[in-house]
Amino acid sequence: xxxxxxAAPYAARERFWRGEHLAFTPMEPDDAExxxxxxxxPVAAQEIGVWPGPLHELxxxxxxxxxxxxxxxxxxxxxxxxxIGHIALTDEDFVDGTAEAYLxxxxxxxxxxxxxxxxxxxxxxxxGELPLHRVEAVTHxxxxxxxxxLKRAGFTQEGVRRSSCLHRGRRHDNALLALxxxxxxxxxxxxxxxxx
Numbered sequence: 001x002x003x004x005x006x007a008a009p010y011a012a013r014e015r016f017w018r019g020e021h022l023a024f025t026p027m028e029p030d031d032a033e034x035x036x037x038x039x040x041x042p043v044a045a046q047e048i049g050v051w052p053g054p055l056h057e058l059x060x061x062x063x064x065x066x067x068x069x070x071x072x073x074x075x076x077x078x079x080x081x082x083x084i085g086h087i088a089l090t091d092e093d094f095v096d097g098t099a100e101a102y103l104x105x106x107x108x109x110x111x112x113x114x115x116x117x118x119x120x121x122x123x124x125x126x127x128g129e130l131p132l133h134r135v136e137a138v139t140h141x142x143x144x145x146x147x148x149x150l151k152r153a154g155f156t157q158e159g160v161r162r163s164s165c166l167h168r169g170r171r172h173d174n175a176l177l178a179l180x181x182x183x184x185x186x187x188x189x190x191x192x193x194x195x196x
Contacts, residue, residue, distance in 0.1 A: 011081030016074065018195040019121035022114060024074035024087065029066065031075055032059040035086055041107045072125070076105075076118050084109040087118050089126055089135070097133030097181075099126060103149075110145065119153035124192035127184045134180050140165065141173040154187055155179045 015023035027035075036055050065073050070092045076085040085105040092099040101122055105115055126132040137155055139146040147157070155177040163171040 010075070010077055010083050013075075013077065013081070015077065017121055017125055018192050019076075019117040020190065020195055021078070021117055022084070022121070023077050023079070024118075024121065024125075025077055027062060027065065027073040027075055027086065027088075029059055029062040031083075032062050034075075034083060035062070035104075038086065038104055038106050076114065084114055085118065087122055089122065089130075089132075092130070092132070094131050097131060099130075099132055099135050101126075101135050101137045103137075103146075115146075115149040116152040119149065119155075120189065121192045123153065123179055123184050127181050128191060128193070132181065134178055137177045138174050139177075140167075141175045143175075147175060147177075150177050153179070154183055156183070 010025070013025040016026055017024040032055060036058050039058075062073075065071060071088055071090045072092070073086065073088040075083045076087055077083055083106070085103065087104075088102040089099040090102055101119060103115060103118060103122075105118075123135055126135050135155075137150050138161070139150070141147075141160060151157075156179070157175050157177045159176050161174040161176060164174045165172040
């Protein structure tokens with residue numbers, strides 16, 4: 001399928017939020033097949049520990065996400081409507097002011113700067129529109145690309161959760177990173193609302 005054919009069904013979707021070179025549209029249950037395709041990528045499976053299960057289970061999970069008030073899930077779209085990833089704030093706790101960031105990019109759109117752009121837009125949403133004080137992210141300590149992307153977006157590595165992940169029969173460490181509201185406020189880059 002060409003990028004034009006892939007973009008066509010998403011071109012008319014409402015852009016809820018914008019980054020410098022991309023936009024977010026709310027995720028719909030019908031996006032399950034696309035997400036399933038991205039999650040089946042071997043690099044994604046290894047680096048973020050996501051294994052694609054049956055498509056109907058993912059569809060049911062996306063249906064439940066629509067009603068879940070502790071998360072906000074979005075497809076990441078290029079200006080022409082091409083979907084390039086899934087980004088989310090999960091485990092939102094508005095009392096403590098915390099949430100976790102999640103990012104999955106399509107294989108062909110990695111290493112192009114979209115991850116940092118998407119995370120910047122997501123943290124603008126978290127701190128500019130939601131009452132959050134801290135956004136966390138967790139990834140394997142060996143996931144150099146994700147660690148670099150998170151650091152470019154302003155996240156600081158706070159520690160390591162030793163032996164906290166089982167993957168391919170071996171235990172792996174996870175890095176814990178976070179961005180605080182005060183750190184976000186100190187960033188001098190344009191904000192999501194400047195890209196309208």
